Amino acid sequence: MLLNDVRRDYLLDRWVVIATARRKRPTDFISKREVRRESKCPFCPGNEHMTPPATLVYLSSRGSILKETEHGDTRFRDWLIRCVPNLYPAFSPPGEDVDLEVDDSGSGCVRRAAVGHHEVLIESPIHDEHLGSARIIQLIHVINACIDRYRYLSSRPYVKYVSIFRNYGADAGASLSHAHTQIMAVPFIPKIVSEELGSSRRFWSVNEECIFCNVIKMEMDGPRFVWANKSFVVFAPWASVHPFEFWIVPREHQNIISEMDEGEIRDLAEAMRVCFGGLKRLLNDPSYNLGFHMARREYYHWHIEVYPRLAIWAGFEKSTGTYINVVSPEDAASNLREAFQEEEEIIHSGSPS
Ligand SMILES: [Zn+2]
Ligand SMILES: [Zn+2]
Ligand SMILES: [Zn+2]
DSSP: OOOOEEEEOSSSSOEEEEOGGGOOOGGGGOOOOOOOOOSSOTTSTTOGGGSOOOSEEEEEETTEEEEEOOOTTOOOSSEEEEEEEOSSOSSBOOOTTOOOSOEEOSSSOEEOOOBSEEEEEEOOSSTTOOTTTOOHHHHHHHHHHHHHHHHHHHTSTTOOEEEEEEEESGGGTOSOOSSEEEEEEESSOOHHHHHHHHHHHHHHHHHSSOHHHHHHHHHHTSTTEEEEOSSEEEEOOTTOSSTTOEEEEESSOOSSGGGOOHHHHHHHHHHHHHHHHHHHHHHTSOOEEEEEEOOSOTTOOOEEEEEEOOOOOOHHHHHHSOEEESSOHHHHHHHHHHHHHHHHHHHHTTSOO
16 A cells, blocks of 8 residues: 655644645646626726825836835826735734833733734736736836835834735635735744744754755756746745645845846746746646745745645644645646746747736
């Protein structure tokens, strides 16, 4: 009888059962997608007044980008990118009377004010211009706007971590279908990032090198390799928690996204287009979440983790933090590799870029 694998993550003390015994193929995951259309989309051009004033707007001005901020009732038209505060924020900037101290009475119940920021980055004036079909030039604007907001938010004194993430599709928790990314600036370092930081720091101090740079070396020529260009490599991680999970990692050792130069930003835009176009092609446009992991620490290596939402987590996963993945990362990689190659050929054959 074929035994399943139990694998530990590169950095986290997290175990996953790779259930190879019940091998599944991409077609086993394809389900009908429900097409929803909001009656009036608050992110579409013409409806700018439905959102709070933008913290950042990109306008096109004679071939270059003009960056603006909105105040009061002013709303810019003909924008390329808008970044606005979330209408129902989980974290809000501190008012003058907010007590920022941590309240820890020793009872085990620790509280502090949920200070921070919660913004929505509207990626395009075109409702459906999602990563998998976007023009490369538009994706470059999206990445640049993420960098601008990251720089600003991470420099606030009450902010300890800035999370940039994207929910796509109803199964992934997206409540609006207009192409958008979310940014949350929070007053603590979230658990997964904190654990990754701890492992990276220990590896760096023992080996005088970066654990991620090592992982890249190993995965580049292995069975989990998916795709690469000059600046980025994509692979299915060794202990993938989600079926068809993949990570996008810069080949250079970089701590945060604002270290990318223009060429690397372009290469990331291309990588996004290839990856998400390929994912759509392989699994009939599945819901997914993606998240950036980054930190201003010399021993840390930023990356993007992508989690297609194809599995339902139940009692075992939720109560133990241990996962069962029914697609081995090696199988996932071989399917993703083929789909991404096809996507790349289509992009380069001159269809809209
Ligand atoms: Zn829209
Ligand atoms: Zn590195
Ligand atoms: Zn990570």
